[in-house]
Amino acid sequence: MEQLGIGIAGTGNIAGGYADDIVTHPEIRLVAATDLDSSRAAAFGEAHDCRIHRSLDELLADPAVDIVVNLTVHQAHYAITKQALEAGKHVYSEKPFALRTEQAWELVELARSRGLRLGCSPATFLGEAQQTAAGVIRSGRLGQVRAIYADVSWGRLETWHPAPQAFHEVGALFDVGVYPLTLVTTMIGPATSVGASGWELMPDRQTLSGERFRIGSPDLVMSTVELQGGAVLRLTTSFYVGAPVKGQGSIEFHGDDASLFLGSFQNFDAEVELGPFGGDYAPVELVRPGPARIAWARGVAEMAQAMAEGRPHRASAEQAAHVVEILEAAARSVADGGRRVSISSTFSPPPLLSWAEPTPA
Numbered sequence: 001m002e003q004l005g006i007g008i009a010g011t012g013n014i015a016g017g018y019a020d021d022i023v024t025h026p027e028i029r030l031v032a033a034t035d036l037d038s039s040r041a042a043a044f045g046e047a048h049d050c051r052i053h054r055s056l057d058e059l060l061a062d063p064a065v066d067i068v069v070n071l072t073v074h075q076a077h078y079a080i081t082k083q084a085l086e087a088g089k090h091v092y093s094e095k096p097f098a099l100r101t102e103q104a105w106e107l108v109e110l111a112r113s114r115g116l117r118l119g120c121s122p123a124t125f126l127g128e129a130q131q132t133a134a135g136v137i138r139s140g141r142l143g144q145v146r147a148i149y150a151d152v153s154w155g156r157l158e159t160w161h162p163a164p165q166a167f168h169e170v171g172a173l174f175d176v177g178v179y180p181l182t183l184v185t186t187m188i189g190p191a192t193s194v195g196a197s198g199w200e201l202m203p204d205r206q207t208l209s210g211e212r213f214r215i216g217s218p219d220l221v222m223s224t225v226e227l228q229g230g231a232v233l234r235l236t237t238s239f240y241v242g243a244p245v246k247g248q249g250s251i252e253f254h255g256d257d258a259s260l261f262l263g264s265f266q267n268f269d270a271e272v273e274l275g276p277f278g279g280d281y282a283p284v285e286l287v288r289p290g291p292a293r294i295a296w297a298r299g300v301a302e303m304a305q306a307m308a309e310g311r312p313h314r315a316s317a318e319q320a321a322h323v324v325e326i327l328e329a330a331a332r333s334v335a336d337g338g339r340r341v342s343i344s345s346t347f348s349p350p351p352l353l354s355w356a357e358p359t360p361a
């Protein structure tokens, strides 16, 4: 298989995780990177042995770059992805795909009209634990799933992230709410409406370097999302509550016959447990062992493999745009006293990976 060249835009906190994981995938190879901060980019080039370009224009003119991986801040995702597509590059973006629904679907259309691939994180549904959970749910062992509880209590990121302001400006719902929303819509299907309430519990924060700032959006949002088929997701997202909270990143799917517990939306080795209604949870063996973290490049590697095989990739732009619509609708609901907002877009949930398919009896 031809190896596709990856060019990273944005060599910040998460770029090292991508670079370390890219080398484990034979479909892709890191060739170049760029960042507004030239010294940060230079240090990244040194550490990961790739070319550093002085600007995005230069990166986009590099013929060795087949796929641009957009790891810039949330606020820049739309503009950078658009510019890369217009330059004829395939793109894989970190989440959220865009901050506005209209912009998200514009990108989907742009990629489609140019015949380019466009993928987006989170691709955590490709993890071993998450694929195991999806397989159990799709097998029908829970009966009809009617209620889902998800918590992302991600704590006060200014206590560890060197540049937390961009995250607090968009808030926990847009930053980490995308993880359960992507997993749940993968496993159950698209959303039809959302209602939400939000609070700014601790508006004044301080960076690690002592700079004071105010958060720009609620640090606690409670949403209820109705899904096609009638299931309801209760989603809590917070940049105030964090460790030692017990429901930090777990999801429970409750069906007529049984419930399934997924211990983490992100760790690929998370516990998966299944229990009959009224009984106890018992562990489910994972379809294969997974790493105790996110394998960051798995989504873009799967996209490269799909390109070689001429089939759709799984971390689709359509699903990412649908999730942006849920986020924007939830934010509108928060601003409008919790009124329910309808979701009009839809997408086709991705199939299980071949290694997670049940073996025929």
Ligand SMILES: NC(=O)c1ccc[n+]([C@@H]2O[C@H](COP(=O)([O-])OP(=O)(O)OC[C@H]3O[C@@H](n4cnc5c(N)ncnc54)[C@H](O)[C@@H]3O)[C@@H](O)[C@H]2O)c1
Pocket: 009, 010, 011, 012, 013, 014, 015, 034, 035, 036, 037, 040, 056, 071, 072, 073, 074, 076, 080, 094, 095, 096, 163, 166, 175
């Ligand atoms: N940090 C994490 O743990 C984490 C985890 C999952 C996903 N993400 C996602 O990854 C993205 C980046 O997060 P991060 O933590 O690395 O942020 P960061 O602030 O550490 O890094 C972002 C980098 O993008 C650069 N940048 C911004 N605008 C740019 C532009 N127009 N052109 C080129 N470079 C530009 C910045 O200079 C910075 O170096 C975010 O969207 C976030 O949602 C981060």
